[in-house]
Amino acid sequence: MALRSILGLSILAAFAAPALPGDSAPPAPSAAQQRLIGEYGPATDLLEIYEAGGRLYADGHGLHVQPLESASGLKADGGSVTLDGARLPRRDIGAEVVAQIRAGEHGDPAALRAAALRATPPAEPPAKRAMDLVPITRFDPTIKLDIRYAGSDNFMGFPLYERPAAYLQRPAAEALGRVQQALKAEGLGLLVHDAYRPWFVTRMFWDATPPEDHMFVADPARGSRHNRGCAVDLTLYDLATGRPVEMPGRYDEMSPRSYAAYAGGTSRQRWARDLLRRAMEREGFQVLAEEWWHFDYKEWADYPIGNTPFSALPD
Template sequence: MSWIARFLPLLLLLLLSQPLRADQPAQGGFVYLDQVLKSARYDVRYAGSDNFVGEPIDGYATARLILTREAAAALVAVEQDLALSGLALKIFDGYRPQRAVDEFRRWASDPQDTRQKSRYYPGIDKSTLFRDGYIAKRSGHSRGSTVDLTLVDIGSGAELDMGSTFDFFGPISHHGTALISVQQTRNRETLRQAMLRHGFEPYSAEWWHYTLKTEPYPDTYFDFPVQ
């Protein structure tokens, strides 16, 4: 029996036993990550203009992140695991409202808007973003158990070098790429192994993207705002 199968019920019980606060997410079954994680850092790109669109994204009214209780409990286990090696999580995105995904689709359909191309997709023609799976009509993030993240040194907060940045569209961001150094590969593998140990599965095209295997809402795409 895997670690996640043995201890997830206990972690869920601990989360569910916490008293509800006034600032709980609008949807039941979800929690703010800053209420359950201890050492994580946050860089909520879609609440500001530092993202591939270049402006705040619809549905992100505040720079906080939300996940389902089950995914949050598993992420607590990841955090505790990594702390033993002097590492912490830096989290970019969690639950993503469907309205945000719709805004990404509208942006991707506008060939004239390439203001962030040099930083986020310099080697990709914007017209291929749908075909290559970087933009989709629906996102696993909207089901509430997918998270985008990296690793930082727990003391300094400095990010480990992963060979490409979060949301960089291109082959260098793929798992297993030969375009990065041995140390960058090791850093990605440290994150991947920690996430695998606690029930998450990776997305092959994005080293930062993980989904809880036993996600509680596999067929539901939510649209409540992050606020």
């Protein structure tokens, strides 16, 4: 998915390459701190509480990067936040947007799929390179897959792929294998949520999403880099435990936490996000500013828009 517009917070940093993380991950915040970290407030006027350097800060709703203990009129205790006597409810913008999209969805999955398969991708000049999609695990089987669009755990709420597989153009898949090898020295691996996406699935996103929410999905009239087999959505996992590494926001969250330069959350989460970005950039991938998990391979423009379903691709 490509998020075109997201609710903003004043804490969002200007988009730039991340500062190099230290050699080791920062310590996790205390349990008491963790209970308070998050977003609060009505409508789009949100207060952010985040951790940096072991301290909590408040930003937004009239405050600017204010240490929590010295924020005038702000009281935070046990997950409850009040500012100047007014209670601010905890928010989960990502979940709210998903609920909004699902509530407005129209058409059943089978009908949406049939209509999308009848549609035709946009015409383009001949591509410089032919499609050469390969399974990404071919180059390193320790890359883990959690393909959300093959099940119902996605913003649409129903499966869109025939099976949980991930494909990239061969040079991009080879580069991803090199990223995996480099991360092993850190005790980490790649957990992939999505890669090549047939154009008809992009069309299904568009057709099912209410027009007022079209800013959250890619326009099929232009296609996407996922359609070209040169985009991958992924995160990190711990090789020792197999568990995903915690990031500032969830995959496909559709919230301010999705930005690659989002300054909220915890130091440890931001360290992991920036480590992933550095590892990917070394092998020719570029992060999407609005989605910390989305990376485009450098040669994406050389490939055509693909529309081959997973059922016709090799295992």
